[in-house]
Amino acid sequence: xxxxxxxxxxxxxxxxxxxxxxxxxxxxxxxxxxxxxxxxxxxxxxxxxxxxxxxxxxxxxxxxxxxxxxxxxxxxxxxxxxxxxxxxxxxxxxxxxxxxxx
Amino acid sequence: xxxxxxxxxxxxxxxxxxxxxxxxxxxxxxxxxxxxxxxxxxxxxxxxxxxxxxxxxxxxxxxxxxxxxxxxxxxxxxxxxxxxxxxxxxxxxxxxxxxxxxxxxxxxxxxxxxxxxxxxxxxxxxxxxxxxxxxxxxxxxxxxxxxxxxxxxxxxxxxxxxxxxxxxxxxxxxxxxxxxxxxxxxxxxxxxxxxxxxxxxxxxxxxxxxxxxxxxxxxxxxxxxxxxxxxxxxxxxxxxxxxxxxxxxxxxxxxxxxxxxxxxxxxxxxxxxxxxxxxxxxxxxxxxxxxxxxxxxxxxxxxxxxxxxxxxxxxxxxxxxxxxxxxxxxxxxxxxxxxxxxxxxxxxxxxxxxxxxxxxxxxxxxxxxxxxxxxxxxxxxxxxxxxxxxxxxxxxxxxxxxxxxxxxxxxxxxxxxxxxxxxxxxxxxxxxxxxxxxxxxxxxxxxxxxxxxxxxxxxxxxxxxxxxxxxxxxxxxxxxxxxxxxxxxxxxxxxxxxxxxxxxxxxxxxxxxxxxxxxxxxxxxxxxxxxxxxxxxxxxxxxxxxxxxxxxxxxxxxxxxxxxxxxxxxxxxxxxxxxxxxxxxxxx
Numbered sequence: 001x002x003x004x005x006x007x008x009x010x011x012x013x014x015x016x017x018x019x020x021x022x023x024x025x026x027x028x029x030x031x032x033x034x035x036x037x038x039x040x041x042x043x044x045x046x047x048x049x050x051x052x053x054x055x056x057x058x059x060x061x062x063x064x065x066x067x068x069x070x071x072x073x074x075x076x077x078x079x080x081x082x083x084x085x086x087x088x089x090x091x092x093x094x095x096x097x098x099x100x101x102x
Numbered sequence: 103x104x105x106x107x108x109x110x111x112x113x114x115x116x117x118x119x120x121x122x123x124x125x126x127x128x129x130x131x132x133x134x135x136x137x138x139x140x141x142x143x144x145x146x147x148x149x150x151x152x153x154x155x156x157x158x159x160x161x162x163x164x165x166x167x168x169x170x171x172x173x174x175x176x177x178x179x180x181x182x183x184x185x186x187x188x189x190x191x192x193x194x195x196x197x198x199x200x201x202x203x204x205x206x207x208x209x210x211x212x213x214x215x216x217x218x219x220x221x222x223x224x225x226x227x228x229x230x231x232x233x234x235x236x237x238x239x240x241x242x243x244x245x246x247x248x249x250x251x252x253x254x255x256x257x258x259x260x261x262x263x264x265x266x267x268x269x270x271x272x273x274x275x276x277x278x279x280x281x282x283x284x285x286x287x288x289x290x291x292x293x294x295x296x297x298x299x300x301x302x303x304x305x306x307x308x309x310x311x312x313x314x315x316x317x318x319x320x321x322x323x324x325x326x327x328x329x330x331x332x333x334x335x336x337x338x339x340x341x342x343x344x345x346x347x348x349x350x351x352x353x354x355x356x357x358x359x360x361x362x363x364x365x366x367x368x369x370x371x372x373x374x375x376x377x378x379x380x381x382x383x384x385x386x387x388x389x390x391x392x393x394x395x396x397x398x399x400x401x402x403x404x405x406x407x408x409x410x411x412x413x414x415x416x417x418x419x420x421x422x423x424x425x426x427x428x429x430x431x432x433x434x435x436x437x438x439x440x441x442x443x444x445x446x447x448x449x450x451x452x453x454x455x456x457x458x459x460x461x462x463x464x465x466x467x468x469x470x471x472x473x474x475x476x477x478x479x480x481x482x483x484x485x486x487x488x489x490x491x492x493x494x495x496x497x498x499x500x501x502x503x504x505x506x507x508x509x510x511x512x513x514x515x516x517x518x519x520x521x522x523x524x525x526x527x528x529x530x531x532x533x534x535x536x537x538x539x540x541x542x543x544x545x546x547x548x549x550x551x552x553x554x555x556x557x558x559x560x561x562x563x564x565x566x567x568x569x570x571x572x573x574x575x576x577x578x579x580x581x582x583x584x585x586x587x588x589x590x591x592x593x594x595x596x597x598x599x600x601x602x603x604x605x606x607x608x609x610x611x612x613x614x615x616x617x618x619x620x621x622x623x624x625x626x627x628x629x630x631x632x633x634x635x636x637x638x639x640x641x642x643x644x645x646x647x648x649x650x651x652x653x654x655x656x657x658x659x660x661x662x663x664x665x666x667x668x669x670x671x672x673x674x675x676x677x678x679x680x681x682x683x684x685x686x687x688x689x690x
């Protein structure tokens with residue numbers, strides 16, 4: 001049996017098709033990998049953003065704890081030795097001299 | 103050509119066609135099957151997978167925060183780690199218990215906790231909490247052990263950064279973050295958000311391989327209270343000091359802005375830390391301002407005075423003989439704390455004469471007095487947006503006895519809450535108009551106390567009666583009467599004291615040694631910025647009168663609050679106030 005030689009044109013066309021198919025597949029796989037990679041990045045950034053938001057919340061809460069009136073009052077009195085002013089020591093800024101009560 | 107008459111190319115084409123046919127048929131069948139699985143039966147199969155895994159968990163959404171009127175954080179949810187056990191197929195109970203045993207010291211589990219976990223493991227439960235809302239350090243140490251079937255998951259923990267401040271208003275939450283009392287309970291549906299649903303995925307061997315959120319949780323809405331953090335602190339500090347000093351059973355203070363009905367502070371002493379809710383004993387969580395009924399005694403004379411003036415049965419200068427210092431009504435003798443001679447109507451209230459007030463009450467008459475008490479909304483909840491408010495005890499007219507006019511006139515045979523008596527005083531402060539109380543605001547309030555929603559009021563008494571009572575009676579109580587200890591230098595204040603003997607229910611008599619001391623008032627008297635009620639239950643030692651015990655608390659709180667609110671004095675106080683003001687060119 002003698003095999004008939006395939007024409008070069010057909011071989012070239014077949015090879016072209018295979019290359020095209022492989023290229024398309026490669027592109028598809030690359031594209032999918034890139035999408036997944038970006039997905040991972042987005043997810044990481046979202047996690048980071050969520051963590052930062054949690055940090056902000058914690059810091060805001062810490063600030064509220066530090067500025068709690070009971071704590072500020074204790075530090076002012078005990079650590080800084082501040083005293084409440086007596087009524088006659090209070091100066092009212094921007095108020096015209098008061099009238100006597102009738 | 104072969105024996106079948108087909109050429110070589112023909113055979114190749116035929117084989118190719120047959121191969122292609124089978125290939126396309128195979129592809130077509132697979133495609134159809136995929137469409138069937140992924141599209142047509144997607145929902146059913148997904149449900150089947152979900153039900154097979156059998157591990158759906160609710161995701162508790164982040165609870166809304168609670169702020170004071172200026173945006174200070176009063177309550178907020180923060181993430182907290184929870185250590186749990188999710189047994190895998192093939193895990194033997196003894197192995198699991200041994201793993202839990204390794205965590206005991208790290209998580210500080212008690213023997214009781216351990217036994218509880220053990221019984222749940224032996225009971226075959228699929229999700230077991232080992233420690234909920236643990237510390238981050240503990241969770242890290244647990245994670246570092248990398249024990250099989252032990253997981254660290256995230257939940258939310260309610261945190262009250264200001265500790266005990268406004269505890270009775272805020273209330274507290276349970277382990278699942280659901281409101282148990284206070285505004286946490288009242289606004290639970292708004293604060294809690296909508297629960298989500300998660301799925302723990304397991305393979306055929308029930309080994310955990312994934313986690314999926316089926317329904318994302320919706321966080322709760324934030325809540326803005328009308329409270330002012332600083333005013334609340336001032337009120338709590340002074341109240342706590344007074345309760346300690348007088349060894350009272352309990353005390354309560356409520357401060358409101360009369361024109362808007364907004365509650366600026368609501369304090370109860372003794373208090374508790376909502377971070378450790380529920381408190382022990384649980385009675386500590388009772389908000390005495392709205393949940394405790396008591397007989398108001400002389401504070402109630404504000405209603406008697408209003409009824410008398412509205413009915414036009416007394417003039418301010420009309421004289422009442424109180425020289426005997428006692429009066430007999432239907433077999434009962436009611437006396438004054440001292441003999442006071444002949445007093446005008448104004449003086450009767452200013453000096454808080456029981457004899458004089460009963461005579462005024464008798465002139466008003468049963469029906470008119472009853473109606474006025476009703477108009478002042480006694481026997482009904484104030485409608486304050488807090489749970490568990492008491493209505494007080496106000497008997498219907500048909501059940502009034504021969505002593506009822508006298509008793510009601512001086513604040514007995516009727517029980518009220520501190521909030522109700524403040525509401526009554528606010529009617530006087532608002533020139534006869536009742537403005538309902540409010541505990542929440544839609545928006546933050548940066549500077550003043552302007553309400554964001556115009557309050558709707560109901561007229562209870564005429565403006566004339568309210569103004570006259572303020573200037574001719576209630577200012578007098580503070581200036582020269584029983585409430586002189588409430589006098590604030592530089593400001594005109596109006597108020598009324600109360601000293602009510604407590605009823606011994608077993609003996610059926612009022613005890614001379616046990617009192618409820620109180621004061622209700624507002625300042626400045628002509629354009630009130632704040633109104634306040636102070637109640638102390640059973641103050642000990644020699645000082646037991648409202649004017650001696652509660653009025654000084656009113657004065658101290660009001661003085662500090664007015665200073666905080668930058669209210670300039672209305673007139674020069676006795677000691678003289680130094681005032682300074684910028685010249686225009688010096689103004690920064």
